[in-house]
Amino acid sequence: MLNGTEDEEKWLAEGIAGIQHNAFYMHRALDSNNLREALKYSAQMLSELRTSKLSPHKYYELYMRAFDELKRLELFFKDDSKHGVSVVDLYELVQHAGNILPRLYLLCTVGSIYIKSKEAPAKEVLKDLVEMCRGVQHPIRGLFLRSYLAQISRDKLPDIGSEYEGDADTVMDAVDFVLQNFTEMNKLWVRMQHQGPGGVREKREKERSELQDLVGKNLHVLSQIEGVDLEMYKETVLPRVLEQVVNCKDDLAQYYLMDCIIQVFPDEYHLQTLETLLGACPQLQPTVDVKTVLSRLMDRLSNYAASSTDVLPEFLQVEAFSKLSNAIGKVIEAQLDMPAVGAITLYVSLLTFTLRVHPDRLDHVDQVLGACVKKLSNIPKLEDSRAMKQVVALLSAPLEKYNDIVTALTLSNYPRVMDHLDIGTNKLMAMVIIQSIMKNNSCISTADKVEVLFELIKGLIKDIDGADVDELDEEDFKEEQNSVARLIHMLYNDEPEEMLKIICIVRKHTMVGGPKRLPFTVSSLVFSALRLLRQLQGQEGDIVGEEASMTPNKIFQLLTQAANGCDIEHVAYEFFTQAFLLYEEEIADSKAQVTAIHLIIGTLQRMNVFGVENRDTLTHKATGYSARLLKKADQCRAVYACSHLFWVDDQDGIKDGERVLLCLKRALRIANAAQQMANVARGSGGPVSLFVEILNKYIYFFEKGNKQITSSAIQGLIELINTEMQSDSTNPDSVADAFLASTLRYIQFQKQKGGVMGEKFESIKL
Incomplete structure (x- = not known):
């Protein structure tokens, strides 16, 4: 018993044998100029194409055998001296063939000669042929028949400049013919999906794919018609083709034809x-x-x-x-x-x-x-994973185009796309970014660009949720961190203040890297800071102004924090000791002292490396220096700033409410003393403004849950401020008035908001 493939080979062999047998007798008839016999055997030969047993691939082999024989038959039909029948009569004669498929193949063959003879308008013959071909509705047989029609007519269309163009024949006739043939072929092609049992859909779709080029050739013919200019394409060709594409509702046809349109037209x-x-x-x-x-x-x-x-x-x-x-x-x-x-x-x-x-x-x-x-x-x-690769391609495209990461850093959505990468791909993309910078020697010289850059490469500089740094390959980890370290060395700006901002941003990002990363990155950060120090030291002339004079202290502050990040308490403590020595021995200007003490307080507040004893020693020194500043207003502000040293939200155990209250009360006493001084410097903010500032500190710690700061204490402070403002001895101060009004509005807002916080503020009377 034969299987499917062997069956097809058998049927194909039988079909070819039938074509060869009838072609032999057709040739004898042609050689003897016997038209009747030639038509008889050519029709029998073409009857072999009526088979339904072959797949499209095998049917194509059979069709090509018949096609070759039809070319020889066409040469015979052209020479009426051999058969003695006019082309008009021949066109009528072939329509009497017994079966419709052979009849239409013969009709198309004679029709091409009929058009060439110009004894009838080309459009009339073409219209007749394309309509007559509707008689074959079997999908495969119909597609090959119409493909034959397209083949023999393509050089006989009434196109601009062709010999078939005339008053009766226009380019639109050619377009109508091709579009009609295309529409009918597409319908046949789509109908194939409904042929045969439903269980062989995959095989059927494969067979349909083998036939798609037959349909697409019509669009290729359309694109080759010289008279199809942009206007005609826009108004006629494209709308009619798209109408057929959309209405056929077949995914294979729609995909192929849309792609075909894109490929064949200009x-x-x-x-x-x-x-x-x-x-x-x-x-x-x-x-x-x-x-x-x-x-x-x-x-x-x-x-x-x-x-x-x-x-x-x-x-x-x-x-x-x-x-x-x-x-x-x-x-x-x-x-x-x-x-x-x-x-x-x-x-x-x-x-x-x-x-x-x-x-x-x-x-x-x-x-x-x-x-x-x-x-x-x-x-x-x-x-x-395929989607992830496409996201990487999306992010890589701007880098490859501009060869400059700085351009990519201006794109606000670039980091937002990176956030959607998984941990491994995020790190891979971060390495691509760093390598791009290295390759192109990109100069990233502004603080805002550095901020964006380090957000992009955060997968390399800190642990991301779900990642375990201990699971990383040791060599890969070292390569990643060395790349980050090299990147830090490449960040530079000639302006000291901008460079300091860059260093601060780098410090902020790298300090969260953990003990395994910090040995790689901190050294680069320290060398960048020291390079900036040498840059300042090498500047000619005296460095004047508060910001310039304080820059070295700011840099040493960064180095102190680096020690804190590396969890080296004794080194960090030594940095602070040296900072206090510099404060005592090197800084004489009162404004510089104010700036320095606030830097020290702010740095110490963020340190988490110290034990209880060392921290107490340093906070005591900071508070003492704060209270000894030259101006009362500066003393007050520095002392209430020290209150934050005893209450740090993100550090367990540093929540000493009593010492916070002591600092704030001390600041109040200093503010009272300033109030009693008649010679308060104009423009310094004034004592009443100090009271409002302290009030804001009370409110801050009250919200943070410091039980030593009570609503009655806040109430008393508000009443004190109102009394002072109504005093005849107080100079009008619009800034203080506005500050107080804003503070009171905030309290009122908290009361109106309700909830737990609203209840806390409810007892405060305004």
């Missing part, structure tokens, strides 16, 4: 009809691979833009980016089941398009990244 036509072409995309079946269709369209337009700068104004005129962006959005909305990789692939293609066509439009680049962020935000966790 780039300029696509650009000028972009809205129409894109408008069809959301109407396609949900299973159609629209992302590939749109990607190929954008690739083609990108290449068109790259071919000549002269065409770029056209892209701007038709607003190509906007139309593509809107179309992609509509497609993604229409296809709810589109996987993440499909949507992101579309954004990659759109980004590639705008980078090639509008490289100067960074807003377009950021818009694409923003759209991708929106899509990713709807996905709880991106686990598809």
